[in-house]
Amino acid sequence: MALLAIDFGGTRTRAAWFSPEAALQARAEMATPSGPADAVIARLIELAQSVIPPGERPAAVGVSAPGPQAHTGRILHAPTLPGWHDVPLAARLAGAFDAPVAMENDANLAALAEYQRGAAAGCDPALYLTISTGIGGGAILGGRLFTGWRGLAIEPGHIKFPLPDGRILSLEDLASGTALGRMARERLAAGSVPSSLRTAAVIDGKTVGTAAMAGDALATAVVQEAGQWLGLGLVCLIHLFNPQVIVLGGSVARLGELLLNPARQVIAGYLTDPAFNHPDLLRPSQLGDDVCLIGAALYAQASLG
């Protein structure tokens, strides 16, 4: 029997129908609606129903969701879902589709997908980082998804760094899309350096990234700073996991070398032993926007035993 996969993201929500071998058959997506949980879940079910062939029923439903507690099947709290509190999403979907639901953290499922089908194939340990609105991560250790004692690992976005002004911020406050927007707004307010961003209607990760790719000096400096913080976070991951590969996904990772060059310089400068490093350590995600959908399908497939 076939599989239903749902990627419930902070910005976009996707659903897809997969063959029993987890090959993608049909997909649909929408902007993630905002509002109370009941209304959002109703829209989610509608979207998923649109990819199910007439007369079919999924053998299992794989769900990718934000937050370290996703594996419980409940959305306890997620910065991208204001107002949601302890919502039993998996149970609601199980009822709607009359099928068992396997729900996991989005970045954990992305790690699984890149390991089984993408840039991390054959690599162990394999780490995955998604850098978009926030920063999430997943780890494959010894051929299996590693989630720690209570299923909460890994959360690289919450590596902490003290700032010169005394604040202690998370990696995701310093290198995510959200961080790019904040840092650009701060630099614009603090000086009078000319920048194409001064006339931009919105200053966020997307517009800062676009301006940097177009050569805007202020935006480039912001991306460079984010890349250095990312590098410092990666130094931590490398010393702790000695990974064979770190796959970088998410919208901010698409800035490519603009972000990765400063990160690579920090890595080369701060590893205690050069044997931790190798030229192919950082790799771009190969599965793109569907990475969590594919991970959810693989996870649903595995849940059937």
Place this chain on the structure above:
Amino acid sequence: MALLAIDFGGTRTRAAWFSPEAALQARAEMATPSGPADAVIARLIELAQSVIPPGERPAAVGVSAPGPQAHTGRILHAPTLPGWHDVPLAARLAGAFDAPVAMENDANLAALAEYQRGAAAGCDPALYLTISTGIGGGAILGGRLFTGWRGLAIEPGHIKFPLPDGRILSLEDLASGTALGRMARERLAAGSVPSSLRTAAVIDGKTVGTAAMAGDALATAVVQEAGQWLGLGLVCLIHLFNPQVIVLGGSVARLGELLLNPARQVIAGYLTDPAFNHPDLLRPSQLGDDVCLIGAALYAQASLG
């Protein structure tokens, strides 16, 4: 057949004879000699020979050594062994004792020992941190010693933190015994606060710890600062491994709550989800000074299959 274990440490070197079941039978120790590798290794062999019962030969030799590359059997470089460069210690010991040698990083073997015989028994993931001259660590994941792709993991002493003055320091520069000494000297030089350390002949981790335990305000503030940095490092480890236990060993960890209270406060303040934490998460080492010896014996035993 019985096992020989050698703990080749930065300060002390220990050797012990273990039964085939890895029960300790006889032990000896000395201050680690300084000097060229050949002379030091000769003393090491002498010490080890002193614990071997007459007429016996070890089935295997387990060796605990510093540095992330210890598993290669070679001492490539270690901050505590100035002048040593790429010394084939395991091969030299195999020749001396006519037995196979299993060599591993000291903190990795300590993690194994605390997991099989000590404070981490039954806990998974189990992390071990040794806080003494430097900071090292080991991880048991899924019941096995985790060492990463090239055997270099885990190195929590090399988690990096930016300082207000622009330097980027390692956790072991901020929370080890060496760090206690440096931070105390800096505080003494920077002000005129009265302190028992002003008349001390040596200001190092040991004297600062002793002064702090005796209530010296400056020394206490130094230990508190180190505890806060330790806390920030532990926040990183907790978010990445979601461990069931973190065992703390080494001379600095013996300062107990003086060091751990500030660390616990930082942990409670900076975890993204309280489910990562629990009252029994941080535990003192149970195996004390013999932890690496016991780990080396268990590792030698396992190497025999």
